[in-house]
Amino acid sequence: xxxxxxxxxxxxQSTLVEMxxxxxxxxxxxxxxxxxxxxxLADEAIALGDTLxxxxxxxxxxxxxxxxxxxxxxxxxxxxxxxxxxxxxxxRMGALASHIASIARYRFPGLAVPAALLPTFIEMGELDVKLxxxxxxxxxxxxxxxxxSIQAEDQRVDELHRxxxxxxxxxxxxxxxxxxxxVTLASRYHERFADHVVDISSKVSYLSTGEWHES
Amino acid sequence: xxxxxxxxxxxxQSTLVEMxxxxxxxxxxxxxxxxxxxxxLADEAIALGDTLxxxxxxxxxxxxxxxxxxxxxxxxxxxxxxxxxxxxxxxRMGALASHIASIARYRFPGLAVPAALLPTFIEMGELDVKLxxxxxxxxxxxxxxxxxSIQAEDQRVDELHRxxxxxxxxxxxxxxxxxxxxVTLASRYHERFADHVVDISSKVSYLSTGEWHES
Numbered sequence: 001x002x003x004x005x006x007x008x009x010x011x012x013q014s015t016l017v018e019m020x021x022x023x024x025x026x027x028x029x030x031x032x033x034x035x036x037x038x039x040x041l042a043d044e045a046i047a048l049g050d051t052l053x054x055x056x057x058x059x060x061x062x063x064x065x066x067x068x069x070x071x072x073x074x075x076x077x078x079x080x081x082x083x084x085x086x087x088x089x090x091x092r093m094g095a096l097a098s099h100i101a102s103i104a105r106y107r108f109p110g111l112a113v114p115a116a117l118l119p120t121f122i123e124m125g126e127l128d129v130k131l132x133x134x135x136x137x138x139x140x141x142x143x144x145x146x147x148x149s150i151q152a153e154d155q156r157v158d159e160l161h162r163x164x165x166x167x168x169x170x171x172x173x174x175x176x177x178x179x180x181x182x183v184t185l186a187s188r189y190h191e192r193f194a195d196h197v198v199d200i201s202s203k204v205s206y207l208s209t210g211e212w213h214e215s
Numbered sequence: 216x217x218x219x220x221x222x223x224x225x226x227x228q229s230t231l232v233e234m235x236x237x238x239x240x241x242x243x244x245x246x247x248x249x250x251x252x253x254x255x256l257a258d259e260a261i262a263l264g265d266t267l268x269x270x271x272x273x274x275x276x277x278x279x280x281x282x283x284x285x286x287x288x289x290x291x292x293x294x295x296x297x298x299x300x301x302x303x304x305x306x307r308m309g310a311l312a313s314h315i316a317s318i319a320r321y322r323f324p325g326l327a328v329p330a331a332l333l334p335t336f337i338e339m340g341e342l343d344v345k346l347x348x349x350x351x352x353x354x355x356x357x358x359x360x361x362x363x364s365i366q367a368e369d370q371r372v373d374e375l376h377r378x379x380x381x382x383x384x385x386x387x388x389x390x391x392x393x394x395x396x397x398v399t400l401a402s403r404y405h406e407r408f409a410d411h412v413v414d415i416s417s418k419v420s421y422l423s424t425g426e427w428h429e430s
Contacts, residue, residue, distance in 0.1 A: 064296055071286035081279055084299065168392050177383050180395040185403065 005076065008066045012083050015059045016090065017140045020200075022052045023093040024132025027193060030101035031125025034186060035118060039108040042101040049098035056091035060084060082203045086139070089196040093132070096189040096196075103182050112182040114175045117167060121183070124160045124190040127153050131197040138204050150201045157194040161187050220291065223281045227298050230274045231305065232355045235415075237267045238308040239347025242408060245316035246340025249401060250333060254323040257316040264313035271306035275299060297418045301354070304411040308347070311404040311411075318397050327397040329390045332382060336398075339375045339405040342368050346412040353419050365416045372409040376402050 026049045033042035063080050066072070072080060103112050113121050131153050134146045164187040167173060168180055241264045248257035278295050281287070287295060318327050328336050346368050349361045379402040382388060383395055 060296075064292060067282070067296070068288045068292050071288075073283045073286075077279060077283050081275075081282070081299065084296065085303070088300070088303065165396065168396055173392050175392075177388050177390075177392075177395045180392045181380065181383055181399045184396045184399050188400065188403075 005066070005070045005072065008062075008070070009076075009079060012059065012063060012066070012080070013139065015055065015062070016083060016086055017136050019052060019055050019059070019087065019090040019094075020132060020136035020139055022048060022055070023090050023097065024129055024136060026052065026094045026101070027097040027125065027132055028129050030097040030104070031121070031128065031190075033104040034100050034112055035122050035125060037104060037108055037111045039105055042105040042108070045101035046098050046105070049094040049101075052094035053091055056087045059087045063087075086200050086203055089200050093193050093196045096193045097128075099189050100186050103186055107178075107182065112179075112186065114179050114183075117164060117183055120160050120163055120167075121186065121190075124157055124187070127157050127160070128190055128193045131157075131194055135197045135200050138201055142204055144205050147201050147205055150197060154194045154198045157191055161191040220281070220285045220287065223277075223285070224291070224294060227274065227278060227281070227295070228354065230270065230277070231298060231301055232351050234267060234270050234274070234302065234305040234309075235347060235351035235354055237263060237270070238305050238312065239344055239351060241267065241309045241316070242312040242340065242343050242347055245312040245319070246336070246343065246405075248319040249315050249327055250337050250340060252319060252323055252326045254320055257320040257323070260316035261313050261320070264309040264316075267309035268306055271302045274302045278302075301415050301418055304415050308408050308411045311408045312343075314404050315401050318401055322393075322397065327394075327401065329394050329398075332379060332398055335375050335378055335382075336401065336405075339372055339402070342372050342375070343405055343408045343412075346372075346409055350412045350415050353416055357419055359420050362416050362420055365412060369409045369413045372406055376406040 026045050029041045029045035029048065032038060033045060063083050067077075067080055070076075106112075111118075131150060134150055134153075137143055138146050138150075164183055168183060173180075241260050244256045244260035244263065247253060248260060278298050282292075282295055285291075321327075326333075346365060349365055349368075352358055353361050353365075379398055383398060388395075
C-alpha cells in the first residue's frame with residue numbers, strides 16, 4: 001500500500017513539475033510577445049495557458065482519488081493538500097502570463113509598452129521566466145537552496161513593478177492612457193506571477209522542514 | 216463517527232459563511248472609502264482583511280485535521296477539498312477589497328476616482344457587496360436559487376469593468392495618469408472579486424448536484 005502511495009505521489013509531483021514548466025513557457029512566449037509585438041507568439045501563449053488549465057483540473061482529480069483510496073495522514077496528507085494548492089497557483093501563473101499575451105495581442109501591430117519602459121518590462125519578463133524555471137526545479141528536487149535566490153528575484157520584480165508605477169505617475173510621463181493602462185496591468189501581472197512562485201516555494205520548504213517559514 | 220464528522224463539517228461550513236460575511240464587509244468599507252475618500256474606513260477595511268487571512272489559515276488547518284481523523288471518501292471528501300478552495304477564494308476576495316481600500320488611503324485626502332466614473336464605481340461596489348451577501352447565503356443554505364442572480368450580477372460587473380476601460384481609453388479622457396492607474400487597478404479588483412463569487416457558487420452547486428456546471 002505504501003509503495004502504491006509513493007508512486008501516486010511521484011505522479012502528482014511530476015505533473016506539478018510539468019505544469020511549472022508550462023507556466024514558464026507561457027510567460028516566456030507572453031513576455032516576448034509583449035516586448036516585441038509578436039502576435040503569433042501571443043496566440044501560442046494563450047493556447048498553452050488553456051491546456052495548463054486542463055492539467056490543473058486533472059491533477060486535482062488525481063489528488064482527490066489518492067486521498068479517497070489511501071486516506072493518508074500526517075505528512076502524506078499535507079503533501080497532497082499542498083499539491084492541490086500548488087496546482088491552483090501554477091494554473092493562476094499561466095492565466096497571468098496569458099493576460100500579458102492578450103494585451104500584446106490587443107495592441108498589435110503596435111507595441112503595448114513605450115520605449116522608456118521597455119528595458120523594465122524585458123527585465124521583469126526575464127526574472128519571471130527565471131523564477132518559473134527555479135520553481136520547476138524546486139518541485140522536481142525539493143531543492144531548497146533555490147529558495148534564497150527566489151526571494152531575491154521576487155524582490156527585484158517588486159522593485160521593477162514600483163518603478164513602472166513611479167514612471168507612470170511622474171510628471172515626465174506624457175504617454176496616452178492606452179499605454180498607461182497596458183503597463184499598469186502588465187506590471188501587476190508580472191508581480192503576481194512572481195508572488196505565486198514565492199508562495200509555492202514556501203509551501204515546498206514547509207513540507208521539507210515541517211515548519212512554516214514566513215516568506 | 217459519522218455524527219462527529221457531520222458536526223466537524225458544520226463547523227467548517229459556518230466558518231466559511233463567516234469568512235464570506237467578513238469579505239463582504241471588507242468590500243463594503245473599501246468601496247465606500249474609495250468613492251468618498253474616507254481614510255478611517257479604508258483603515259478598517261485593511262485591518263479586517265488581515266483577520267480574514269488568519270481565519271483562512273485556521274480553517275485550512277481544521278479541514279486537514281478532519282481529513283486526517285476521519286479519512287472521508289466520495290462526497291464527504293469532495294466537500295472538504297472544496298472547502299479548502301472556497302476558503303482560498305474568500306481570502307483572496309478580502310485581499311482584493313483591501314487593495315481598493317489601499318488605493319483610497321494612498322490618494323487621501325484626494326479622491327481616487329474622477330467624477331465621470333464615480334457612478335460606475337459606486338455601482339460596481341454595490342454589486343460586489345450584493346454578490347458577497349449572496350455567496351454567504353449560498354454557503355449557509357446551499358441555496359442554489361441565488362446562482363442565477365449571481366451570474367447576472369457578475370455579468371453587470373464585467374460590463375462596468377469594460378465601461379471603465381472604454382472611458383479611460385476614449386479620446387475624451389483628459390485625466391492624469393494617477394487617475395488612470397487608480398481606476399484601472401480598482402476596476403480590475405472589483406471584477407476579480409465578482410469572479411471569485413461565481414467560482415465559489417459553481418463549487419457549491421457542483422457539490423449539491425454532483426455535476427459540474429460550467430459557469
